[in-house]
Amino acid sequence: xxxxxxxxxxxxxxxxxxxxxxxxxxxxxxxxxxxxxxxxxxxxxxxxxxxxxxxxxxxxxxxxxxxxxxxxxxxxxxxxxxxxxxxxxxxxxxxxxxxxxxxxxxxxxxxxxxxxxxxxxxxxxxxxxxxxxxxxxxxxxxxxxxxxxxxxxxxxxxxxxxxxxxxxxxxxxxxxxxxxxxxxxxxxxxxxxxxxxxxxxxxxxxxxxxxxxxxxxxxxxxxxxxxxxxxxxxxxxxxxxxxxxxxxxxxxxxxxxxxxxxxxxxxxxxxxxxxxxxxxxxxxxxxxxxxxxxxxxxxxxxxxxxxxxxxxxxxxxxxxxxxxxxxxxxxxxxxxxxxxxxxxxxxxxxxxxxxxxxxxxxxxxxxxxxxxxxxxxxxxxxxxxxxxxxxxxxxxxxxxxxxxxxxxxxxxxxxxxxxxxxxxxxxxxxxxxxxxxxxxxxxxxxxxxxxxxxxxxxxxxxxxxxxxxxxxxxxxxxxxxxxxxxxxxxxxxxxxxxxxxxxxxxxxx
Numbered sequence: 001x002x003x004x005x006x007x008x009x010x011x012x013x014x015x016x017x018x019x020x021x022x023x024x025x026x027x028x029x030x031x032x033x034x035x036x037x038x039x040x041x042x043x044x045x046x047x048x049x050x051x052x053x054x055x056x057x058x059x060x061x062x063x064x065x066x067x068x069x070x071x072x073x074x075x076x077x078x079x080x081x082x083x084x085x086x087x088x089x090x091x092x093x094x095x096x097x098x099x100x101x102x103x104x105x106x107x108x109x110x111x112x113x114x115x116x117x118x119x120x121x122x123x124x125x126x127x128x129x130x131x132x133x134x135x136x137x138x139x140x141x142x143x144x145x146x147x148x149x150x151x152x153x154x155x156x157x158x159x160x161x162x163x164x165x166x167x168x169x170x171x172x173x174x175x176x177x178x179x180x181x182x183x184x185x186x187x188x189x190x191x192x193x194x195x196x197x198x199x200x201x202x203x204x205x206x207x208x209x210x211x212x213x214x215x216x217x218x219x220x221x222x223x224x225x226x227x228x229x230x231x232x233x234x235x236x237x238x239x240x241x242x243x244x245x246x247x248x249x250x251x252x253x254x255x256x257x258x259x260x261x262x263x264x265x266x267x268x269x270x271x272x273x274x275x276x277x278x279x280x281x282x283x284x285x286x287x288x289x290x291x292x293x294x295x296x297x298x299x300x301x302x303x304x305x306x307x308x309x310x311x312x313x314x315x316x317x318x319x320x321x322x323x324x325x326x327x328x329x330x331x332x333x334x335x336x337x338x339x340x341x342x343x344x345x346x347x348x349x350x351x352x353x354x355x356x357x358x359x360x361x362x363x364x365x366x367x368x369x370x371x372x373x374x375x376x377x378x379x380x381x382x383x384x385x386x387x388x389x390x391x392x393x394x395x396x397x398x399x400x401x402x403x404x405x406x407x408x409x410x411x412x413x414x415x416x417x418x419x420x421x422x423x424x425x426x427x428x429x430x431x432x433x434x435x436x437x438x439x440x441x442x443x444x445x446x447x448x449x450x451x452x453x454x455x456x457x458x459x460x461x462x463x464x465x466x467x468x469x470x471x472x473x474x475x476x477x478x479x480x481x482x483x484x485x486x487x488x489x490x491x492x493x494x495x496x497x498x499x500x501x502x503x504x505x506x507x508x509x
Contacts, residue, residue, distance in 0.1 A: 013043055013044060013045060013046060014044075014045045014046075015032065015045070015046045015047075016045060016046070016047045016048065016192070016193075016196055016216070017048060018048050018050055018054055018057075018058065018213075018214065018215055018216065019196060019199045019200075019212075019213060019214035020057055020058050020061050020210075020213050020214075020215075021061050021209040021210050021213070022199075022203040022207075022208075022209040022210070023209075024196075026048065027048030027049065027050050027051065027054050028050075028051045028053050028054050029048075029049060029051050030048075031048070031049040032046040032047065032048060032049065033046065033047050033048075033049050033189050033216070033217065033218070034046055035047060035104070035189070035190070035191075035192065035193065036190075036339075037103055037104070037106075037375075038105065038106035038190075038335070038336040038337065038338050038339060038375060038376050039106050039326055039327055039328075039335060039336050039373070039375040039376075040373065040374045040375050041340075041373075041374035041375060041376070042374065044103065044104070044193075045192075045193055047189065047192050047216040047217075048215075048216055048217065049216070049217040049218065049221070049222065050186075050215040050216055050217040050222045050225070051221075051222075051225070052221075052225040054215055054222075054225075055184070055215050055222060055225040055226050055229060056225075056229065058184045058213040058214075058215050059155055059157075059184055059213075059226075059229050059231050059232065060231070061184075061209070061210040061213050062155040062182040062183060062184050062210055062211070062213055063154070063155055063182070063231055064210050065182045065208055065209065065210030065211045066152070066154050066155060066180075066181065066182045066210075068208070068210070070208045071180070071182065071208045071210070071211055072152075072180065074180070076130055076131065076133075076180075077131065079127075079130060079177070079178065079180060080127040080128075080130045080131045080178065081127075082177075082205075082206060082207070083123050083124075083126065083127040083130070083174070083177050083178050084123065084124055084127050085205050085206060086123050086177065086202050086205055086207065087120035087121075087123035087124050087127075088120070088205075089201050089202065089204070089205035090119060090120045090123070090170075090198070090201065091120050093197075093201050094113075094116060094117060095113075096197070097116055097166065097194055097197060097198070098112045098113045098116050099328070100193055100194050100197055101116065101165060101166055101191075101193075101194045102327050102328055102335075103193070103328070104165070104190075104191045104192075104193045104194065105162055105163070105165060105190070105191045105338060106291065106327050106335040106336040106337070106338065106375075106376075107290055107291070107327055107335055108327045108332045108333060108334065108335050109327060109328055109329075109330075109332075110330075110332075111289060111290065115164065115166075115167055116166055116167070118167075118456075119166060119167060119170045121458050122170050122171055122173075122174040122458045122474075123170070123173075123174045123177070123178075125174070125458035125459060126174040126175050126177070126178035126179075126458070126479055127178055129175075129178060129476055129479045130178040130179065130479075133150070133479075135147060135148045135149055135150055136148045140489075142493070143491070143492050143493035143495075144489055144490060144491055144492060144493075145489075145490040145492050146487070146488070146489050146490070147487075147488050147490075148485050148486065148487055148488070149485075149486045149488060150483035150484065150485050150486070151483060151484050151486065152179045152180035152181045152482060152483060152484075153179075153181055153233040153234050153257060153482055153483060153484055154181060154182070154233035154234075155181070155182055155183070155184065155231060155232055155233050155234075156172070156176050156181050156182070156183045156184075156232075156233065156234040156235075156236060156482070157183070157184050157186070157226045157227060157229070157232045157234070157235045157236070157251075157256075158172045158173070158176075158183055158184070158185045158186070158236045158237075159185075159186050159219070159223055159226065159227070159235070159236070159237040159238070159239065159247065160172070160185060160186070160187050160188060160195070160238060161188050161238050161239050162188035162190040162191040162293075162338045163290060163293040163294055163295075163338070163398075164290070164294070165187060165188065165191040165192075165194050165195060166194045166195075166198065168238045168261075169185060169187070169195060169198070170198075171458075171462075171473050171474060171478075172185075172236045172473065173185075173212070174458070175478045175479045175481075175482050176482065177207070177211065177212075178479065179479060179482035179483060181233075181234075181482050182210060182211045182212070182213075183211070183212055183213065184213045184214075184215060184226060184232075185199075185212070185213070185214050185215075186214075186215050186216065186217070186219075186222055186223055186226050187214065187216065189216060189217065189218055189219075190338050190339060191338070192214075192216050195214055196214060199212055199213075199214050219239075219243060219247075223243075223247065224246075224247075224250060227247040227250040227251045228250040228251070228253065228254070229254075230254045232251065232254065232256050233256055233257065234256055234257040234258070234259075234481075234482070235247065235248070235251040235256050235257070235258050235259075235260075236258075236259045236260075236473075237258075237259075237260050237261070238260075238261040238262075238295070239262065240262060240263050240396075241262040241263040241396075241422075241467045241468070241469075243262075244260040244262040244469060247260070248260055248470075257481065258470060258471060259463070259469075259470065259471030259472070259473060259478070259481065260469040260470050260471065261295065261424075261462070261463055261464065261468070261469045261471075261473060262295070262424075262464065262467060262468050262469040263295060263396045263422055263424070263467060263468060264295040264296055264297070264299075264396065264422050264424030264425060264464065264468050265299055265300060265393075265394070265395070265396055265420045265421075265422040266286070266296050266297060266298055266299055266300065266424065266425045266426060266427065267300045267302055267416065267417035267420070267426050267427075267443070268282075268283065268286060268298045268300065268301045268302065268426070268427040268428075268429065268453070269302050269407075269413045269414075269417060269426070269427070269428050269429065269430075269439060270283075270301060270302065270303040270304060270307070270311060270429040271304055271410075271413075271428075271429060271430040271432065271435065272304045272306045272307045273430055273431045273432055274429040274430050274431055274451070276307055276310055276311060276314065277314065278429075279307075279311065279429045280311065280314040280315050280318055281318070282298075282427070282429065282451075282452070282453050283298060283301055283311075283315050283318075283402070284315065284318045284319060284322070284380075285298075285453060285454070286298025286402075286427065286453035286454060287299065287301075287380070287382075287400065287401070287402035288319070288322060288334055288380045288400045288402075289454060291334060291335055291336065291337050291378075291399060291400050292337075292380075292397070292398065292399045292400035292401055292402070293337060293338065293342070293398050293399060294454070295396075295424055295425075295468070296424060296425040296447070296453075296454055297397075297398070297402070298402060298427060298453060299396070299397065299401065299402050299403065300386075300393060300402075300403055300405065300416075300417075300420075301315070301402060301403065301404045301405065302405050302407050302413050302416045302417060303404055303405070303406060303407070304406075304407060304408075304413075305406050305407065305408055308404070308406045311404065312361055312382075312384045312404050313361075315361075315362070315382055315402075315404065316361035316362040316382050316384075317362075319362035319363055319379075319380040319381070319382050320362050320363075320380075322334050322380050324367050324370065324377055324379065324380075325370065325377075334380060334400060335377075336375045336376040336377045336378075337376050337377075337378060337399050337400075338376065339376055340376055342376065342398065342399065343366070343376045343377075343378050343399075345397070345398070345399065346378050346381070346397060346398075346399035346400070346401055347364075347365070347366075347378065349391070349392055349395070349397045349399075349401060350364045350365070350381060350401075352390075352391045352392055353383045353386075353390070353391075353392045353403075356389075356390040356391060356392070357385075357387075357390070358383040358384065358385055358386045358390060358392060358403065359383065359384045359385045360381070360382075360383055361382050361383070361384050362379070362380060362381060362382040363378070363379035363380045363381030363382060363400070363401075364379065364381045365378070365379055366378055366379070367379055378399060378400060379400070380400040380401075381399075381400060381401045381402070382402055382403075382404065383401075383402075383403045383404070384403075384404045385404075385406075386403040386404060386405045387405065388405070388416055388419045390403075393405065393419075394419075394420065394421070396422070410435065410438075410439065413439070414439060414442045414443065417443050418442075418443060418444050420466075421466055421467045422464070422466060422467050422468045423444050423445040423446065423464050423465035423466035423467070423468045424445060424446060424447065424463075424464035424465075424468035424469070425445055425446065425447040425448070425449070425464070426440075426443045426445045426447070426448050426449075427448070427449040427450075427452070427453050428440060428448065428449070428450050428451070429451060430450075430451070431451075436450045436451075444465055444466065445464060445465055445468070446461075446462070446463045446464040446465055446468065446472075447462060447463075447464070456474065457474070458474055458475070459474065459475055459476075460474055460475055461473070461474050461475040461477045461478070462474040462475075
C-alpha cells in the first residue's frame with residue numbers, strides 16, 4: 001500500500017485496520033472509532049477498537065520477530081544500515097506526512113514541517129549508537145576476566161499521545177529498532193493516521209514483519225491490555241500524570257521496564273537584565289506553539305517586579321496579534337486544540353482564573369470569527385497577577401494558556417519555580433552567566449533551557465522529576481535502556497580449587 005492510499009480525501013472516510021505482521025487486518029470486535037479533523041470537526045477516518053485478544057496477537061507478532069533469525073539474528077551493522085534506510089524513507093515521504101499530521105492534529109503546517117523535518121536524525125543518531133556500542137571489560141580483584149554482555153530487552157509497548165504523534169513515536173522507535181527490540185504502538189485514538197502511514201512506509205523500506213505493530217483503541221481498554229500484557233518487556237508512555245500512574249502500575253505488575261514522560265507546568269524565570277522584547281517573543285512561542293498542547297508549555301512566567309508591568313502588556317499585545325485559523329493555510333499561526341473536550345477544559349481554567357482573582361489580559365474565549373467553523377479553536381490566553389496558590393499556577397491546562405507571576409529576588413523566583421508537583425522542564429531568561437547556571441542547578445526538573453525554549457536534540461536526554469515521570473528518552477541513556485546487562489566472570493588463574501578439601505578458605509576470590 002502506498003502512502004497516498006493512507007491519506008483520505010474530503011469525500012472519503014478511510015477505515016483502517018490493525019497493523020500486525022506488516023499487514024492491515026480487522027479487529028476482533030469489528031467496532032470502529034471515529035477520527036475527526038480538529039479544525040472542522042469532520043470525521044476523516046475510522047479505526048478499530050482493539051480488544052485484549054487483538055493486543056495479544058500484536059504482542060505475539062512482536063515476540064516472533066524478536067526471536068527470529070531475520071531480525072533477532074541480524075548483524076548489528078546490517079541493522080544500522082536498515083535504520084538509516086528507514087530515515088531516508090521518512091525523508092522521501094516528509095511532505096505527505098506533514099500534511100497528514102496537520103489534518104489529524106490541527107497544528108499549523110509550518111510548525112509541523114519544522115518538527116517532522118528533524119525526525120530522520122533520531123534514527124541516524126541511534127544507528128550510530130548501535131555501531132559504536134561496546135561492552136565493558138571490568139578490572140576486578142584476583143586472576144579473573146570480568147566483562148559484560150548486553151542483550152536487547154525484547155518487546156516494547158509504546159503508548160503515544162495526540163499532541164506530537166510522529167515526533168514522540170519516533171523518539172521511541174529509533175532506539176527500539178537500533179537496539180534490536182520490537183514494538184507494539186498504541187497511538188492516541190485522536191491522532192492515529194501518521195502512525196499507520198509510517199508503519200506502511202517502513203514496511204516498504206524493508207523492516208521485517210512483526211518488528212513494528214500498531215493497535216488502536218481507547219486507553220482504558222486497548223491501552224490497559226497493552227500495558228498489562230505479561231509478554232511486554234518495556235513500556236514507554238507519554239501522557240498525563242494520572243494515565244502514567246495507572247499504566248505504570250499495570251506494567252509494574254509484570255516487572256516491565258518503564259519510561260514515563262508525563263505532565264508538566266514549566267516555569268519561565270525572566271530577569272531584568274534580559275532583553276524584554278526577546279523575552280516576550282520566547283514567552284509567546286513557549287506558551288502557544290502547538291496550541292499550548294505540550295508537556296513543556298511555558299505555562300508559568302515568573303517575572304521580576306522591575307519589568308513585570310511592561311512584560312504583561314507586551315505579552316498580551318503579542319497574544320492578541322496571533323493569527324488563528326485553518327492549520328493548512330499558509331498564514332495561520334495557531335490551530336485548534338485536539339477536541340471539544342479539550343477546548344472545554346481550557347475554558348474551564350479561564351473560569352478558575354477569574355474565580356481565584358487573577359487578571360485576564362488576553363484571550364479567554366472562542367474566536368468570534370471561528371465559532372461556526374466546527375473546529376475546536378480557543379484564543380491564546382494570558383492571565384496576570386497570578387499567585388502560587390491559584391489553580392492556574394499549579395495545574396496543567398494543556399492548551400494555549402499561560403500565566404504571569406511577579407517576583408522580587410532570585411531566591412523567591414526559584415521558590416516559585418519549585419512550587420509545583422511537576423518537574424519536567426524550566427526556562428531562564430538572563431544575560432548573567434553565573435546566575436543562569438546557578439538557577440538552572442537549583443530548579444528541580446529534568447530539562448532546562450537558558451535563553452531558549454522547547455529545543456531538543458536526539459543526543460540530549462529528555463525526561464522529568466516528581467510527577468513528570470521516570471526514565472529518559474533521547475541520548476545514549478535511552479538507547480542503553482533497551483538492553484539487559486549480563487555480567488560474565490572467568491577464572492583465568494588455572495589453580496586447583498576444593499572448598500571442602502581441608503584448607504581453611506578466608507575469601508571467595
